[in-house]
Amino acid sequence: MSVVQPVLSVRDLRVEFVTRRGALKAIDGISFDIAKGEVLGVVGESGAGKSVTGSAVIGLIDPPGRIAGGEILLSGMRIDNLPPEEMRRIRGKRIGMIFQDPLTSLNPLYRVSEQLVETIRTHTNLSSSAARKRAIDLLADVGIPAPERRIDSYPHEFSGGMRQRVVIALALCVEPELIIADEPTTALDVSVQAQIIALLKRLGREHGTAIMLVTHDMGVIAETADRVAVMYAGRIAEIGPVRDVVQNPLHPYAKGLMGAIPSLESAADRLVQIPGSMPRLSAIPPGCPFNPRCPYVFDRCRVERPEPIQQSEHRVACHLYDQSSVRSEAVA
Amino acid sequence: MTDALQAAPTASGPTTWAGRFLDSDVWASFKRSKLTMAAAFLTLLFLAVAILAGVLAPQNPFDPAQLDLLNSRLPPIWDAEGQTPFLLGSDEQGRDIFSAILYGLRISLLVGFLGVAFSATLGIALGLVAGYLGGTVDAIIMRVADVQLTFPAILIALLVDGVVKAVLGGQLDPATTLSVLVFSIGLSFWVQYARTVRGSVMVEKNKDYIAAARLIGLPAPVIMFRHILPNVMGPVLVIATINLALAIITEATLSFLGTGMPETMPSLGTLIRIGNNYLFSGEWWIVAFPGIALALLVLAINLLGDWLRDALNPKLR
Amino acid sequence: MTERSYVEVNDLRRVFDVSKPWLNRVLEGGEKQYLKAVDGVSFNIAKGETFALVGESGSGKSTVARMVVGLLPPTSGEVIIDGISMSSRAALAERQRLRRRIQMIFQDPYASLNPRWQVDQIVAEPIRAFGLIDGEKDIAGRVGELLSFVGLHPADGKKYPHEFSGGQRQRIAIARALASNAEFIVCDEPTSALDVSVQAQILNLMRDLQDRLGLTYLFISHNLAVVRHMASRIGVMYLGRIVEISNGRELFSRPKHPYTRMLLDAVPDVGMTGRQRIPVSGEIPNPISPPSGCTFNPRCPFANERCVAEVPPLLGGVACHAIHEGRLGIDAAA
Numbered sequence: 003m004s005v006v007q008p009v010l011s012v013r014d015l016r017v018e019f020v021t022r023r024g025a026l027k028a029i030d031g032i033s034f035d036i037a038k039g040e041v042l043g044v045v046g047e048s049g050a051g052k053s054v055t056g057s058a059v060i061g062l063i064d065p066p067g068r069i070a071g072g073e074i075l076l077s078g079m080r081i082d083n084l085p086p087e088e089m090r091r092i093r094g095k096r097i098g099m100i101f102q103d104p105l106t107s108l109n110p111l112y113r114v115s116e117q118l119v120e121t122i123r124t125h126t127n128l129s130s131s132a133a134r135k136r137a138i139d140l141l142a143d144v145g146i147p148a149p150e151r152r153i154d155s156y157p158h159e160f161s162g163g164m165r166q167r168v169v170i171a172l173a174l175c176v177e178p179e180l181i182i183a184d185e186p187t188t189a190l191d192v193s194v195q196a197q198i199i200a201l202l203k204r205l206g207r208e209h210g211t212a213i214m215l216v217t218h219d220m221g222v223i224a225e226t227a228d229r230v231a232v233m234y235a236g237r238i239a240e241i242g243p244v245r246d247v248v249q250n251p252l253h254p255y256a257k258g259l260m261g262a263i264p265s266l267e268s269a270a271d272r273l274v275q276i277p278g279s280m281p282r283l284s285a286i287p288p289g290c291p292f293n294p295r296c297p298y299v300f301d302r303c304r305v306e307r308p309e310p311i312q313q314s315e316h317r318v319a320c321h322l323y324d325q326s327s328v329r330s331e332a333v334a
Numbered sequence: 335m336t337d338a339l340q341a342a343p344t345a346s347g348p349t350t351w352a353g354r355f356l357d358s359d360v361w362a363s364f365k366r367s368k369l370t371m372a373a374a375f376l377t378l379l380f381l382a383v384a385i386l387a388g389v390l391a392p393q394n395p396f397d398p399a400q401l402d403l404l405n406s407r408l409p410p411i412w413d414a415e416g417q418t419p420f421l422l423g424s425d426e427q428g429r430d431i432f433s434a435i436l437y438g439l440r441i442s443l444l445v446g447f448l449g450v451a452f453s454a455t456l457g458i459a460l461g462l463v464a465g466y467l468g469g470t471v472d473a474i475i476m477r478v479a480d481v482q483l484t485f486p487a488i489l490i491a492l493l494v495d496g497v498v499k500a501v502l503g504g505q506l507d508p509a510t511t512l513s514v515l516v517f518s519i520g521l522s523f524w525v526q527y528a529r530t531v532r533g534s535v536m537v538e539k540n541k542d543y544i545a546a547a548r549l550i551g552l553p554a555p556v557i558m559f560r561h562i563l564p565n566v567m568g569p570v571l572v573i574a575t576i577n578l579a580l581a582i583i584t585e586a587t588l589s590f591l592g593t594g595m596p597e598t599m600p601s602l603g604t605l606i607r608i609g610n611n612y613l614f615s616g617e618w619w620i621v622a623f624p625g626i627a628l629a630l631l632v633l634a635i636n637l638l639g640d641w642l643r644d645a646l647n648p649k650l651r
Numbered sequence: 652m653t654e655r656s657y658v659e660v661n662d663l664r665r666v667f668d669v670s671k672p673w674l675n676r677v678l679e680g681g682e683k684q685y686l687k688a689v690d691g692v693s694f695n696i697a698k699g700e701t702f703a704l705v706g707e708s709g710s711g712k713s714t715v716a717r718m719v720v721g722l723l724p725p726t727s728g729e730v731i732i733d734g735i736s737m738s739s740r741a742a743l744a745e746r747q748r749l750r751r752r753i754q755m756i757f758q759d760p761y762a763s764l765n766p767r768w769q770v771d772q773i774v775a776e777p778i779r780a781f782g783l784i785d786g787e788k789d790i791a792g793r794v795g796e797l798l799s800f801v802g803l804h805p806a807d808g809k810k811y812p813h814e815f816s817g818g819q820r821q822r823i824a825i826a827r828a829l830a831s832n833a834e835f836i837v838c839d840e841p842t843s844a845l846d847v848s849v850q851a852q853i854l855n856l857m858r859d860l861q862d863r864l865g866l867t868y869l870f871i872s873h874n875l876a877v878v879r880h881m882a883s884r885i886g887v888m889y890l891g892r893i894v895e896i897s898n899g900r901e902l903f904s905r906p907k908h909p910y911t912r913m914l915l916d917a918v919p920d921v922g923m924t925g926r927q928r929i930p931v932s933g934e935i936p937n938p939i940s941p942p943s944g945c946t947f948n949p950r951c952p953f954a955n956e957r958c959v960a961e962v963p964p965l966l967g968g969v970a971c972h973a974i975h976e977g978r979l980g981i982d983a984a985a
């Protein structure tokens with residue numbers, strides 16, 4: 003790690019859901035950093051724990067879920083054990099949020115101007131006219147045409163893509179250090195999706211905001227993120243620079259995942275397929291959680307949990323890359 | 335097949351019906367709630383004593399030959415003037431209150447269950463048809479329901495009861511009276527079922543499993559009853575439980591008002607009406623014990639209904 | 652078409668009445684409103700071929716699918732499958748027989764299986780409905796066979812849908828579609844509710860089944876990469892019309908219609924890390940009041956007065972005035 007302090011630092015985070023059948027481990031010991039101006043993509047299939055990770059960072063895990071261990075640091079300050087009231091202030095000021103459905107972030111009863119101005123004034127000491135001017139600038143910044151006219155509309159008067167832009171403006175208006183974007187483009191059409199991706203990327207760069215982009219869409223990650231964490235069954239299977247992970251994945255799950263995505267470039271006759279599916283939280287196998295589906299599985303994988311190993315710029319949790327493991331198995 | 339996925343059957347829980355039930359969330363929430371368990375116990379107890387009334391009761395209160403006017407208006411047994419076997423005292427005809435309660439429970443529960451069965455059948459059928467067919471049929475059924483909802487249920491029951499009795503004329507034998515009660519209660523409660531079922535049907539009928547059934551050319555009644563009906567029964571069960579309590583109260587009210595069960599074959603409501611006449615002359619037990627029995631029964635069933643509503647609603651769990 | 656197509660869709664239209672209820676119209680004023688979900692769609696599918704319709708939400712592709720299988724009656728136009736018209740009243744008996752041969756796979760595997768039915772009942776239903784096999788034992792045998800055919804275990808038949816994952820449920824839906832020995836299967840976004848690794852399993856399975864059973868597919872999707880992987884011919888839909896129709900390879904290597912080009916450029920793709928894209932402008936207009944002429948004209952960089960006034964016909968596989976006039980330097984017939 004460099005001397006520059008990361009904006010977000012997650013250390014050995016564990017999240018549990020307590021049910022009558024015992025505690026289910028939704029997140030089981032994950033660690034990652036996001037630097038200033040960096041976009042970290044968190045990708046995984048349903049049940050991988052990617053959204054729970056996002057919720058844990060912003061302190062919005064609903065019971066019966068709870069953080070069971072580890073720590074979350076925002077610019078060096080520990081935030082996972084803060085009282086709810088303080089956490090709420092941090093969410094408003096230092097962490098912005100963008101969700102899949104823009105309507106969850108916007109109040110349908112208030113004009114966009116009221117919501118933006120109120121948020122700006124709560125966290126700065128701008129006058130209301132100055133706040134309104136700033137809100138208009140922000141709307142222009144996120145690509146809303148004629149912002150001085152549109153600002154007084156209600157959320158339902160915007161189309162889906164425009165609404166998501168308003169949410170991004172709302173998330174940006176207090177200049178947060180970190181933005182958590184949970185499937186921000188999933189509900190949008192392809193042609194609109196591309197616009198939102200480009201916008202997020204540009205704003206992250208211009209404002210120096212760290213972005214944690216949670217999505218199931220590897221294409222979106224490939225285009226937007228600087229680094230990517232591939233999650234599987236509550237753990238990070240592999241984390242590294244996005245181009246490396248996409249073109250040269252190391253973890254067998256990441257390999258399978260990349261091969262499974264049909265590409266526009268080449269029409270392969272058959273897609274690579276990983277047999278089976280993600281285990282349910284109540285039935286995560288011992289050892290490496292991927293072992294029942296892994297083509298390279300060997301005895302150690304079934305009993306011992308693989309710890310992340312540094313492999314050039316990647317960190318990969320797989321026994322195949324451990325020098326002490328018996329390397330008799332061929333690695334493709 | 336090139337597909338290398340000839341997997342073993344996926345692991346899963348118990349496969350028998352009982353095993354599934356014992357493993358379910360509904361059963362778990364039942365075991366968690368002491369109050370619900372008490373209510374269930376009480377309801378079962380009432381059911382059991384009603385069914386076994388013939389064995390448990392010292393006297394058959396419906397048989398005039400067993401009544402002796404000399405035993406009339408006896409206080410409960412713990413009173414100085416109490417006599418065996420009149421555990422809870424007797425009424426003015428020498429009827430043992432305890433026995434009358436057991437037999438009355440039997441009638442109340444019978445009318446309750448039959449009334450619920452009748453109104454549920456009617457309401458579910460109309461709700462299914464209205465929801466599935468939509469259009470004019472839906473409009474007609476639901477407007478009738480709307481109009482009926484503007485009257486209190488008891489008024490409808492009284493009206494139906496009055497009309498039927500006027501048509502049949504004169505004194506009715508107890509079996510016919512009972513049928514008339516069931517009919518009038520059933521007609522006054524169908525709306526709630528119809529509305530709920532219609533709402534659920536409108537959601538279900540747009541799901542793709544219905545499209546798949548239509549695709550193979552199944553006729554509408556088969557789709558309604560075999561595909562949709564099992565999927566809308568959850569809320570119906572909750573309404574039926576709560577309506578059982580309502581039906582019992584309605585029967586008691588009708589009997590109390592004198593249009594229900596006759597004095598020769600009293601239900602709990604009839605007993606309360608009889609006792610009401612003697613309340614101020616000091617014979618409190620004639621009204622009190624049937625009243626307590628009725629209140630407990632209705633409370634227990636309502637508690638069960640409340641719990642069922644919460645347990646079957648995943649949003650509240 | 653040199654030989655007779657297996658599926659012929661001729662000038663299909665569907666209009667939905669989206670007006671407010673009568674009483675509201677009377678009280679609040681306002682006219683009846685109509686939505687042209689599908690506006691003159693024609694295509695052919697040869698036997699054993701996969702034809703795909705691709706488009707964004709509101710393009711009418713799912714409405715076409717539902718009209719082709721007969722779940723929704725067309726406002727006008729005709730669907731002819733194996734020489735039998737789906738809309739003629741005369742051929743009622745023939746249409747009933749045709750039904751057995753057409754099946755559909757739906758988008759949401761959580762909604763397309765009846766949650767209260769055991770899996771073997773679900774798969775056996777078409778067999779019973781069409782009276783294909785007599786005797787419970789033989790039906791059970793066939794159901795077991797179908798389940799292993801799609802990669803499940805015959806013993807899985809005793810379970811309920813909620814005990815399976817999304818991908819397994821989609822396998823069950825495929826088994827049900829095959830139960831009536833269907834020849835033509837309409838797939839409405841069959842993998843868009845699934846995770847990528849599971850999507851790959853299902854797409855591979857569908858291709859294997861096509862090779863083994865000679866199935867014909869109409870494949871509906873919004874995902875261009877999936878369509879490219881599955882289809883031999885592709886129609887691109889925009890606001891109820893087909894704007895371009897061509898064989899798969901050509902559509903991706905030489906897209907013609909400005910909308911197709913924009914769409915191809917917009918898709919986030921794993922192979923394009925760090926690529927600079929041409930910015931896409933605008934959003935899909937409200938289909939209740941679509942733009943006049945070519946519905947793409949407000950977003951099209953090549954639009955002129957003719958595009959605003961006149962609906963372009965589908966000529967040489969593309970519906971675009973600019974291409975027909977040679978303004979873009981692309982030959983339509985190529």
